[in-house]
Amino acid sequence: MATTSIDIYDEIEALKAEQDATILAHYYQDGEIQELADFTGDSLKLARVATTVDTGTIVFCGVHFMAETAKILNPGKRVLLPDPLAGCSLADSCPAPLLARRQEALRAAGRTFQTVTYINSTASVKALSDWIVTSGNAEEIIRRVPEDCEILFAPDRHLGSYLQEVTGRPMILWEGSCMVHEVFSVNDLLKLKRRKPEARTIAHPECPANIREHADFIGGTEAMIRFVDRFDAPTEFLVATEANMLWQLQHAVPRHAYLPVPGITCACNNCPHMARNTLEKLRDCLKNGSPEIAWRPDFDRAGEVLRRSLLG
Ligand code: SF4
Structure with missing residues (x-):
């Protein structure tokens, strides 16, 4: 097994050079994929990194909307996704035609609003939005929405409710959620806290309020790394x-110990969509130059919104 892994690592490195490619990997990819990536990060960091790479090809180890975002921000580059079926339950919870209908209904009712959309959404949904946010920049962007405007926030209701709390801005929330963050078990978290009273709890803002209320820190993945790094003692x-x-976390700040908060149905909370990408599929997409993200007409408008929100 070890030999196979070493062989495939070498093969991927060779193909990467041959294909003039940069590998980007989200923090939710398997450790073995993160290990060989040129850059790892959350959605915001990777979207920004994608605009700075100097190779002709980007291989995006993450889910479909992330690779789509990299393509939108880099129209001239070839963007490959190891498994084209790596989707996202959160992005799927907000189909563009339904969002357009909701916006029309609000306009017809005489409401003045701006649509603030989490980056975990399809390009068609981004094209219908005024702003795109990540967990890293959401507070800052929301403060840019004029006070006399309502906010329609899509698609994550948990992130939306957290942002309502921290910004004090009421929002019209889309009822979407992430299948991974939705299923943390509050009972198991409380049991774990009782067993480990000295431990600190860190939670992603996509978690429901009943988990967030027991956290010592709430933030996106980049913010989590910065937070744990503030503790000098193990x-x-x-x-x-x-x-x-x-x-x-173990790789970035190894002096600490990290334990997963268990889910209701599964002890580990792995995202099945992210897990579709494997080393073998990464090698094959480099070898074949596909699956490739193809340009679509709505990418133009989505690109304007993304650039203004993330790069402005
Ligand atoms: S963890 Fe949740 S939000 Fe992230 S890709 Fe998986 S389903 Fe989508």
Whole structure:
């Protein structure tokens, strides 16, 4: 097994050079994929990195909307996604025609609003939005929406309710959610906290309020790394986000110990969509130059909104 892994690592490195490619990997990818990536990060960091790479090809190890975002921000580059079926339950919870209908209904009712959309959404939904946010920049963007405007926030109701709390801005929330962050078990978290009273709990804002209210820190994945790095003494952290983030935390700040907060149905909370990407599929997409993200007409408008929100 070890030999096979080493062979495939070498093969991927060779193909990467041959294909003039840069590999980007989200923190929710398997540790072995993160290990060989040129850049790892959350959605915001990777979207920004994608605009700075100097190779002709980007291989995006993440889910479809992330690769789509990299393509939108880099129209001239070839963007490959190891498994084209790596989707996202949160993005799927907000189909563009339904969002357009909701916006029309609000306009017909005489409401003045701006649509603020989480980056975990399709390009068609981004094209219908005024702003795109990530967990890293959402507070800052929301403060840019004029006070006399209502906010329609899509698609994550948990992130939306958290942002309502921290910004004090009421919002019209779309009823979407992430299948991974929705299923943390509050009972198991409380049991774990009782067993480990010294441990600190860190939670992603996509978690429901009943998990967030027991957290010592709430923030996106980049913010989690910065938070744990503030502790000089070795500390135990209970982590409520996708389980592969523990690999990145251990890698970035190894002096601490990290334990996953268990889910209701599964002890590990792995995202099945992210898990579709494997080393073998990464090698094959480099070898074949596909699956490739193809340009679509709505990418133009989505690109304007993304650039204004993330790069402005
Ligand atoms: S962890 Fe949740 S939000 Fe992230 S890709 Fe998986 S389903 Fe989508």
